[in-house]
Amino acid sequence: MKTTSTHRGLxxxxxxxxxxxxxxLCAVLLTTPAQANYQAAQGAYARRDYTxxxxxxxxxxxxxxxxxxxxxxxxxxxxxxxxxxxLYSASKYYSMIVRRGPRNSNPFFRKALEELxxxxxxxxxxxxxxxxLFRARIDPANVPGPARGFYxxxxxxxxxxxxxxxxxxxxxxxxxxxxxxxxxxxxxLGVVSxxxxxxxxxxxxxxxxxxxxxxxxxxxxxxxxxxxxxxxxNYEVKRYRESIQYYAQIPxxxxxxxxxxxEAAWAFFLMQKHNNVLGNIHTIHSPFFENRFYPExxxxxxxxxxxxxxxxxVKDSLRGFRDRYRPVFQDVKGMLDQFxxxxxxxxxxxxxxxxxxxxxxxxxxxxxxxxxxTDVYREAGNTIRFSDVEISRLSRFGGRWSSSGLQDExxxxxNKKKAAAVADAGRRLYDKxxxxxxxxxxxxxxxxxxxxxxxxxxxxxxxxxxxxxxSDQKANFIGGMQTLNVDQDLEYWPFEGEYWxxxxxxxxxxxxxxxxxxxxxxxxKDK
Amino acid sequence: xxxxxxxxxxxxxxRWKSPAVLLLTFFSAILPAPQIDVSRDGARISESSSMAQSxxxxxxxxxxxxxxxxxxxxxxxxxxxxxxxxxxxxFTYTYLATxxxxxxxxxxxxLELGGAYGFSIDKEDKRxxxxxxxxxxxxxxxxxxFNGGVLWTPIYGKYQLSTGRLVYFDTFLSAGAGMTGxxxxxxxxxxxxxxxxxxxxxDPPPPGTKSYPTFIIGLGQRFFASRTLALRWDVRDHLxxxxxxxxxxxxxxxxxxxxxxxxxxxxxxxxxxx
Numbered sequence: 001m002k003t004t005s006t007h008r009g010l011x012x013x014x015x016x017x018x019x020x021x022x023x024x025l026c027a028v029l030l031t032t033p034a035q036a037n038y039q040a041a042q043g044a045y046a047r048r049d050y051t052x053x054x055x056x057x058x059x060x061x062x063x064x065x066x067x068x069x070x071x072x073x074x075x076x077x078x079x080x081x082x083x084x085x086x087l088y089s090a091s092k093y094y095s096m097i098v099r100r101g102p103r104n105s106n107p108f109f110r111k112a113l114e115e116l117x118x119x120x121x122x123x124x125x126x127x128x129x130x131x132x133l134f135r136a137r138i139d140p141a142n143v144p145g146p147a148r149g150f151y152x153x154x155x156x157x158x159x160x161x162x163x164x165x166x167x168x169x170x171x172x173x174x175x176x177x178x179x180x181x182x183x184x185x186x187x188x189l190g191v192v193s194x195x196x197x198x199x200x201x202x203x204x205x206x207x208x209x210x211x212x213x214x215x216x217x218x219x220x221x222x223x224x225x226x227x228x229x230x231x232x233x234n235y236e237v238k239r240y241r242e243s244i245q246y247y248a249q250i251p252x253x254x255x256x257x258x259x260x261x262x263e264a265a266w267a268f269f270l271m272q273k274h275n276n277v278l279g280n281i282h283t284i285h286s287p288f289f290e291n292r293f294y295p296e297x298x299x300x301x302x303x304x305x306x307x308x309x310x311x312x313x314v315k316d317s318l319r320g321f322r323d324r325y326r327p328v329f330q331d332v333k334g335m336l337d338q339f340x341x342x343x344x345x346x347x348x349x350x351x352x353x354x355x356x357x358x359x360x361x362x363x364x365x366x367x368x369x370x371x372x373x374t375d376v377y378r379e380a381g382n383t384i385r386f387s388d389v390e391i392s393r394l395s396r397f398g399g400r401w402s403s404s405g406l407q408d409e410x411x412x413x414x415n416k417k418k419a420a421a422v423a424d425a426g427r428r429l430y431d432k433x434x435x436x437x438x439x440x441x442x443x444x445x446x447x448x449x450x451x452x453x454x455x456x457x458x459x460x461x462x463x464x465x466x467x468x469x470x471s472d473q474k475a476n477f478i479g480g481m482q483t484l485n486v487d488q489d490l491e492y493w494p495f496e497g498e499y500w501x502x503x504x505x506x507x508x509x510x511x512x513x514x515x516x517x518x519x520x521x522x523x524x525k526d527k
Numbered sequence: 528x529x530x531x532x533x534x535x536x537x538x539x540x541x542r543w544k545s546p547a548v549l550l551l552t553f554f555s556a557i558l559p560a561p562q563i564d565v566s567r568d569g570a571r572i573s574e575s576s577s578m579a580q581s582x583x584x585x586x587x588x589x590x591x592x593x594x595x596x597x598x599x600x601x602x603x604x605x606x607x608x609x610x611x612x613x614x615x616x617x618f619t620y621t622y623l624a625t626x627x628x629x630x631x632x633x634x635x636x637x638l639e640l641g642g643a644y645g646f647s648i649d650k651e652d653k654r655x656x657x658x659x660x661x662x663x664x665x666x667x668x669x670x671x672x673f674n675g676g677v678l679w680t681p682i683y684g685k686y687q688l689s690t691g692r693l694v695y696f697d698t699f700l701s702a703g704a705g706m707t708g709x710x711x712x713x714x715x716x717x718x719x720x721x722x723x724x725x726x727x728x729x730d731p732p733p734p735g736t737k738s739y740p741t742f743i744i745g746l747g748q749r750f751f752a753s754r755t756l757a758l759r760w761d762v763r764d765h766l767x768x769x770x771x772x773x774x775x776x777x778x779x780x781x782x783x784x785x786x787x788x789x790x791x792x793x794x795x796x797x798x799x800x801x
């Protein structure tokens with residue numbers, strides 16, 4: 001019995017030793033792969049096998065040997081994704097590094113900030129993403145040279161959005177001249193200068209943008225908006241002729257072209273070039289632009305006819321506004337009621353309109369069209385498009401990426417990024433849509449006022465109020481926004497009720513003032 | 528965006544008074560205008576500067592398009608190359624390589640110098656008449672032509688193709704004078720032979736070319752492919768008087784009657800403006 005019990009005790013001790021050994025082995029097995037993965041990931045990265053290195057860095061990042069290795073793996077993962085061209089995915093890990101701020105325990109902060117600046121200069125990360133990034137202030141001394149443009153530009157934008165213009169000026173001025181953000185910063189310097197009433201300085205900044213913007217897509221866009229802003233500044237300081245000359249430089253295929261036509265019509269109005277005002281409005285009212293939102297054009301048209309004492313035409317203009325926009329009210333109101341608090345749904349509605357699959361709210365399409373041409377929609381659209389492209393690219397990296405969970409992690413990030421962009425843009429677009437509705441109501445009130453004054457026979461008083469601006473006899477324009485040059489060969493085409501696409505923007509009326517006591521008030525017929 | 532907007536139709540400019548303009552409009556209409564969906568494509572005719580300055584400009588219209596002219600010719604040279612074919616010949620085909628040099632001193636008026644040189648090929652009909660019926664045909668073979676003249680361009684217009692692309696064109700009348708060289712081969716003549724009465728018929732003259740003063744009228748169009756290149760066609764009537772004796776087998780016995788001859792040429796080519 002004794003012998004037996006001793007034997008049993010020995011057995012129990014052996015079992016304990018074996019169990020301990022197994023536990024130790026398991027511990028070794030659990031920790032060694034992480035270390036091995038990190039080293040292997042480095043090897044794969046050195047071999048430029050970024051697909052493998054990304055998966056391995058991700059594993060090492062999930063099971064690091066220590067905190068230092070976790071950071072290295074995080075950096076390696078971001079770099080691998082960057083090298084694979086998955087810029088949004090890479091930005092996730094760069095952003096995590098940057099958000100931890102500059103400290104000794106975060107050695108990759110400066111490099112990550114630099115890389116984010118590079119990514120954002122080629123593919124916008126989105127305003128909300130960058131705001132998150134710089135939520136905690138960073139000592140400028142910790143911002144590396146190549147990232148200073150990115151950093152100060154966005155601080156400037158944030159200050160500008162909060163209407164802290166002086167502060168914004170300070171940030172924009174600190175964007176280095178060699179930075180890809182410099183031209184954009186100069187552009188904003190122009191905007192802020194104009195807001196501060198420094199018009200000449202503003203024009204100088206915009207001229208500088210025109211001259212230094214690159215000859216690529218973004219550079220052309222900057223050049224175009226710089227032209228538009230120079231035109232607007234000139235308009236503001238009553239240099240109407242110069243204003244129109246800059247409006248004329250907006251290319252026809254641009255989304256801003258019709259804005260330029262409309263704003264130039266106001267400049268013509270203030271120069272008392274009524275035939276040009278009406279010509280520009282004729283373009284806006286053509287069937288080519290039936291879904292574009294320019295309700296104010298009817299008001300401008302009616303007061304132009306009023307100036308010319310052409311009362312029947314005034315009535316026609318007011319009727320035109322009513323016929324075109326009265327049906328809009330009902331649909332817009334219904335649309336705003338339905339999507340109140342449903343940002344995603346509202347964004348989707350605009351998207352459906354843009355791709356041509358919407359068959360509801362037809363009478364509100366002009367407002368949806370205007371919303372679909374805003375920077376807010378465009379930026380969100382870019383985020384969605386770039387995210388979708390990356391999501392589809394992720395499916396190519398199956399195998400190790402899916403087994404390690406990297407693919408799901410990145411897909412989840414990209415989907416969240418899309419959702420955030422849609423929600424943010426939807427909210428802002430809804431607010432803008434509501435402001436369009438209010439604007440439309442205000443214009444409707446104005447049409448009623450004009451009509452009422454006419455009915456009450458107070459036309460002379462109204463006309464007296466409209467004698468704003470000064471007649472510029474020196475400035476002569478042909479159709480559209482083209483100045484008349486001496487010895488220029490011109491072509492004339494009659495408008496007989498049909499619109500030719502190439503003629504849009506070149507119409508000019510050929511009518512006189514009908515005011516009995518004010519024959520000189522209108523323009524000379526036939527330039 | 529606004530797809531499906533019908534923006535053009537064929538225009539009739541019935542208010543034009545000038546018969547010449549109406550005639551040219553007719554010729555414009557018979558041109559090989561693009562065979563396209565009529566509801567979307569069309570042609571428009573503008574007025575030339577000269578007409579505009581003389582009070583054209585569609586003054587009666589409440590709304591007009593006034594803009595810098597797409598294609599300006601004033602003060603520019605036009606250098607062109609064409610292939611000319613004489614169209615009114617029964618027994619030969621005549622092809623001429625043609626060069627033109629125009630100077631446009633206004634949008635409507637230009638001076639032109641031109642020259643052409645080529646060859647004729649007998650048609651099968653001529654050979655059959657000779658071999659089957661022993662009928663020998665005397666032929667006016669145009670060898671060359673050169674001329675100077677004036678061009679008047681009263682019409683400037685545009686077509687819209689189904690693709691939406693616009694093609695600007697103008698239509699012109701031409702008149703001028705020059706020389707036409709006619710090659711005589713005397714291939715319808717028999718060689719020298721002794722007749723029954725003992726006389727010996729002379730050999731036909733050796734082949735040669737004779738030149739005749741020529742008057743030319745024509746019309747044509749240019750289609751502007753770019754601001755420096757135009758495709759151009761002309762139809763011209765070259766009218767000249769030749770001496771019948773020049774082509775006779777025995778010029779000494781020939782009557783020497785003057786006869787009028789017309790060469791109607793169709794010319795196709797391209798012009799470069801500089």
